[in-house]
Amino acid sequence: MKKKAIEKIPYLGLKKTSRKKDVKYIGVTAVKIVGHEKHLFLEVYRNHKGSKDTPEVRIVLTKKDFGTYWPEREEWTRKKAETGSYGGLIWAERINTWQQAEKENVLQSTEDLERIKKFCKVTVYREERWWEYINRHEDDIVITERWNREHRKYMRRQEALADRMAHTEELPEKKILERANRVYFQNEHYLYYKKHGSRAKIACSKCGGVTDARWRSGISYESQFQRWTEEPREGRYGTCPMCGARGKYKCQGKVKGTSSKSISLFLGQKYKENGMVMRYVEVEKKWILGFICGDKGVEMHNACEELSGTEIARAYFEPGKKTQIDYLKYNPYTGKNFWDDCNLHGMENISIKAGTVMQETYEEMKETMFRYSALQEYAKSVGELNPIDYLERYIQTPQIEIMVKMGLDNVAEKLVECYYGIIADQNARRPDHFLGIRKERVKQLIRKKGDIQLLEVMQMEKRQGQNWTDEQIEHLAETNLSGVQVEMATRYMTLQKLLNRIEKYAGCEYGTECGSASERIRNTATTYTDYLSMRLNLGYDLNNTVYQQPRDLGAAHTKMVLETNKEEMDKHLKQAAEKYPEIRSTYRSLRNKYFYEDDSYIIRPARSAEEIVMEGRLLHHCVGGDTYLSKHNTGKTYILMLRHKTEPDVPYITVEIDARNPRIIQWYGNKDGKPDKENMQAWLDAWLMKLKTGTLTETIQTVEIEIA
Ligand SMILES: [Zn+2]
Known part of the structure; x- marks a missing residue:
């Protein structure tokens, strides 16, 4: 499009506006020669006396090109006349109905229509929709251009292919x-x-x-x-x-x-x-x-x-080029x-299987970009392979050469399989930095041919800032535990203790290289850490060695699973309620006897068996067990809840008292602790004194009076 020359051509101008009320836009055409080439000009004017000199839009077509000029914005675009499949027009503000569009958009004269028809050489079904000639013509141009582009691309690809074939030696x-x-x-x-x-x-x-x-x-x-x-x-x-x-x-x-x-x-x-x-x-x-x-x-x-x-x-393969x-x-x-x-594509996809690399390859390789690729050493260690994968990976990660030459075969193999997750720093030159392990570990890893499990433990060691022994590293690798599991467990015990316990529970030693023993160690390790994390999640204190070392790991694990399961929990509550119904039915009378509150605290008996179970769970102590429930149920001792007056629904301290001889048998807060110990002991002592002297209710009255 010769835009500058076209812009210099004055607008055709609208000769006269239409008196028909429906007409909104009027098209005016002319054929002009610009640079020895015929151009069709279509200018669309608003049907308005003041808009006769400057069109809304000027569309210019040649045989192979088109352009749209917007006088108001002084701008060229390459939008087609129709805006979409619904027949909107680029000059109109809104999309009209089919019939309306024909009434609103007209040509100035029949010569204009003839000019358009002659120039565009396409067929449309209704001449009233004259803009479709323009749009079709534009469409054809766009399609031809696209096809040419695709074709050029295709030709370039074919040329490149032919060039490769010409430069490929004959196959012996x-x-x-x-x-x-x-x-x-x-x-x-x-x-x-x-x-x-x-x-x-x-x-x-x-x-x-x-x-x-x-x-x-x-x-x-x-x-x-x-x-x-x-x-x-x-x-x-x-x-x-x-x-x-x-x-x-x-x-x-x-x-x-x-x-x-x-x-x-x-x-x-x-x-x-x-x-x-x-x-x-x-x-x-x-x-x-x-x-x-x-x-x-x-x-x-x-x-x-x-x-x-x-x-x-x-x-x-060529330097700096994508593999083809x-x-x-x-x-x-x-x-x-x-x-x-x-x-x-799809099922027909040709796959390249692993195979043998012919010896001649390595001789040829000496004069190529792959002279240091260590492909030969790698092939020697793995046997059959797909060297294309290997070389692609080598281009991407040249450190693979060092991995192979050091004998870290397993690491190299993982890289070839694209497991880049094992790399700590892709740009590192030193193997320890590259793999994210301590420098001292490299030799040990080489001894084990780059065993991935070992590598992962070594990475874990570095990440957690630890300094483990060679033996600990190897044993931990056998357990196949994840970094998260190890980190969780070692918050409560040393790594050695963790390893020892796994060995003890598994009943077989590390390093036997016996398949079933390793399997057992792996399973036990998972069960043990699983048990620990469930205990932890249920709110138990893992510093408690009783929780750390259950006598029967399997049974303890099952118990944790059940507790974790909410349905089981609900069942457990229901069972407790059925088994200890007296707790609920005696609540009223017990309340009258033991209830007391002051400005800060409130103390009262447990309302039900379920409440005691939940109290034990939330405060992580053992009051929810059968012993306490049964003693309360039979009226031997009573469980009382001591809480902040401002938070009467949040468990704080649990008290066990003797039913006959008023005395406090024990009191505990969260995780068997005694929060605010001196103060709370004093408070409980005062309460007990009032209980003994029968003055609990008096104080309440005093409080009420004070409030009033
Ligand atoms: Zn024969």
């Missing part, structure tokens, strides 16, 4: 097949057989021949002409009586005709300057046994072997294979 196919047969299929041949008494028909996959042979001399005349062989046995190796090749015996009855084995191979080659192409080849060996219908049914006819290789993918993987695809219409720069 013969060498690969030969190697595969010798190293991976061990020159495997089959001797198919079918026994008849002391003779057998034998088919050899190597030479393809079929013959009769015997291992005991026969009495028949023909038998003296038959070849000799050893007696064939399934799965054993023997020698072909025809060509002398060694082969594995396979009973004819167990063969379905064809059997095959395949392996994956990777061959890396230098690519361009110092890049590399890793080529993924699948080699398949087939053993085929041919049958024929003989006189006595199916007979072996011939046998053969087939070795074939297919290159399936190529991964190109090309795949071999099959076109069912042409029946031909072709290379493409992307994988297939």
Whole structure:
């Protein structure tokens, strides 16, 4: 769009406004030559006497381009005439109904319509909707542009693909097949057989021949002409009586005709300057046994072997570039294979399996960006691998080289699998910083080949600012406990105590390397810490060694589970209420006897069994147990609640008194503590004195009087 030149062209102007009340906008057109090219101008004016000189909008079309100029804002946009699928127009304030739009937006003359129709060369169904010509034309331009863009992108990709193919050396196919047969299929041949008494028909996959042979001399005349062989046995190796090749015996009855084995191979080659192409080849060996219908049914006819290789993918690595993987695809219409720069989608997705890296790769690698990648060392330690994954990871995290060279194989393997969570600092050069462990730990980790569990414990040690012994580290790794679990437990006991207890509860020692013992240690560790955290969550004080070391861990764990479960709790409350109903029914009379309050505190008997259970739970002491409930229920001792007058519903102190001889047997606050001890003891003593002297009610009256 030659915007500057177009802006210099004066507005066409509206010749006259329309007298029809419905008309709101009037379109005026003209064809002008700008820079040797025909341009269609469409200017839309408001149907208003004062708006005849300047249009609302000027739309300019050429064959391949369009633009929209807004005089008021002096601005160009590339919006199409229609604003959306509902037929709104860019110059109109609001979206009208179908019929209204036709009445509100008109052209100045029929010549205008003809001009538009001639220029746009598209079909619309109603000429009254003349703006649709414009919109369609604009649409076509946009679509063509998009298609061109896509096409250009596609062409660029195709060119790049062709360039890669041109710079890829020929695959030494013969060498690969030969190697595969010798190293991976061990020159495997089959001797198919079918026994008849002391003779057998034998088919050899190597030479393809079929013959009769015997291992005991026969009495028949023909038998003296038959070849000799050893007696064939399934799965054993023997020698072909025809060509002398060694082969594995396979009973004819167990063969379905064809059997095959395949392996994956990777061959890396230098690519361009110092890049590399890793080529993924699948080699398949087939053993085929041919049958024929003989006189006595199916007979072996011939046998053969087939070795074939297919290159399936190529991964190109170049410094500073994204890894590009090309795949071999099959076109069912042409029946031909072709290379493409992307994988297939969904189920058809071509996967690159782990395989063997051919030795030649490492020689080629010496002159590429991967000379220090330690791929060879890594392959040696893991055996089969996907070197494409490894090299991609190496580009991302070059420290993987050090990990491999130090012998931290497990760490390297995790990185290749993309478990980046094990790295503490991606930019660190030193292994201890990289892994987030104490410097002294590196050697120990190397001894264990970078064992991940060990690493995690070492990271835990560093994170928690601890300094554990080698043995503690190894034992803790065996428990498989998480940092959170260890941190929680070691708030209440030393790490050694935790480890010892796990060992004791599990009943087996650390470091036995026996599967079932390790399993037991892991389970016990989980159960124990689980037990501890439930106890903690239920509000028990874990500093209490009785809670720390339950006699029966399993039972204690179960108990905690039940307590944690609210339904169980409700059931427990209901049971207590049913079992100790007297607590509720005697409340009134007991209240009259023991109730007392002053400005600060209030004391009263328990209202019900449930209340006592809840009191024990909330204050984390043992008043909720059967002993106290039953004593209160039978009227031997009573449980009283002492609370702040301002918070009469919040448990504060629980008091047990003798029912017959008024005396305080014991009193406790939260977690068996005695809060505000001297003061509260004095208060209770004063209360007891009033109780003994029968003056509790008097004081209440005094208080009432004071208030009044
Ligand atoms: Zn043979």
